[in-house]
Amino acid sequence: MQTKKREIKQKIIAVFIITFMLTMVFGSLEMPAVWAIGSNTNLIQNFIAGSLSMEAPASLGFSNISVGVPANSLANMDYVNFRDYTGSGAFYAVTGTMNNMFTSAAGTRNYVLNGNIAWSPSTSVLTGLEGSSTSGMAKGSDGFFDVAARTLINTSNNNGMGNYRVNSLNFNIQYYGWGDQKAGTYQNTLTLTIA
Numbered sequence: 001m002q003t004k005k006r007e008i009k010q011k012i013i014a015v016f017i018i019t020f021m022l023t024m025v026f027g028s029l030e031m032p033a034v035w036a037i038g039s040n041t042n043l044i045q046n047f048i049a050g051s052l053s054m055e056a057p058a059s060l061g062f063s064n065i066s067v068g069v070p071a072n073s074l075a076n077m078d079y080v081n082f083r084d085y086t087g088s089g090a091f092y093a094v095t096g097t098m099n100n101m102f103t104s105a106a107g108t109r110n111y112v113l114n115g116n117i118a119w120s121p122s123t124s125v126l127t128g129l130e131g132s133s134t135s136g137m138a139k140g141s142d143g144f145f146d147v148a149a150r151t152l153i154n155t156s157n158n159n160g161m162g163n164y165r166v167n168s169l170n171f172n173i174q175y176y177g178w179g180d181q182k183a184g185t186y187q188n189t190l191t192l193t194i195a
Contacts (some may be wrong), residue, residue: 001098010061016147018047020112021155025190028143030078030135034155039180040147041161046133047150048088049085049086049088050085050086050087050093051085051086051088052082052083052084052085052086052092052194052195053082053085053194054080054081054083054094054097054192054194055080055081055082056077056079056080056081056105056192057078057079060075060077060171060190061075061076062171064076065173065175066182067178067181068177068178068179068181069175069176069177070176070177071175071177072172072173072174072175073175074170074171074172075170075171075172075173076168076169076170076171077168077169077170077171077174078165078167078168079151079165079166080094080169080192081163081164081165081178082094082153082164082165082166082185082194083162083163084155084160084161084162086161086168087112087161087190088155089161089165089189090157090161091154091155091156091157091160092160092194092195093151093152093153093154093155093194094151094153094192094193095140095149095150095151095152095153095168095192095193095195096111096119096145096150096152096190096191096192096193097145097148097150097190097191098114098117098145098148098188098189098190098191099114099151099188099189100113100114101113101114101188102117102173102186102188103186103187103188104185109178109180109182110182110184111183112173112175113146114144114145114146114188115144115145116144116171116173116175116176117144117145117170117171117172117174117188118142118143118145118172118174118178119145119150119169119170119172120142120169120170120171120172121139121141121150121151121152121153121166122139122140122141122142122167123138123142123168123170124166124167124168124169124170125166125167125168126139126153126164126165126166127163127164127165127166127167128162128163129162129163129164129165130162131162132161132162132163132164133159133162134164135159136155136156136158136159136160137154137155137156137160137164138153138154138155138191139152139161140153140154142151149177149193152166152192153166171179189192
């Protein structure tokens with residue numbers, strides 16, 4: 001009887017082991033690969049166009065000139081900051097114009113013509129800020145303000161996008177020593193345009 005019980009016990013254990021092994025083998029083969037099923041999601045980001053903008057110092061003072069003594073009066077504009085955040089890559093230029101003349105109080109020789117006022121963008125320092133590249137950008141030529149507009153910077157298509165700074169923009173007033181020059185403070189307006 002003991003032997004019979006032992007044999008039955010061994011048969012039951014053998015059946016459990018065989019069933020477990022078959023379940024493992026066939027069960028693993030029949031399992032669906034759910035982790036291989038995917039779903040795609042499109043990520044969308046819109047960039048809204050900004051604008052062209054610019055800042056420069058509010059005033060620029062020159063050294064004193066003595067009446068009757070020929071001189072070149074030099075001044076240095078520390079910076080002109082300009083940026084293209086339009087995202088278009090279109091060509092633009094930064095230009096400068098002045099009123100017809102420096103003027104002072106009424107009287108004989110109370111002006112200095114723009115033909116005697118010059119700037120030198122070619123020696124200024126152009127820097128790209130925030131990683132902006134200066135490739136495809138050209139500084140304007142030196143010259144007098146006796147023309148409609150003088151170029152500070154020209155860009156080409158797909159260049160000049162970002163933030164920029166021009167440092168050390170030199171100005172020069174040529175005075176030929178006219179003896180009848182009216183003493184006083186002369187003023188003119190430099191208008192910088194980015195377009």
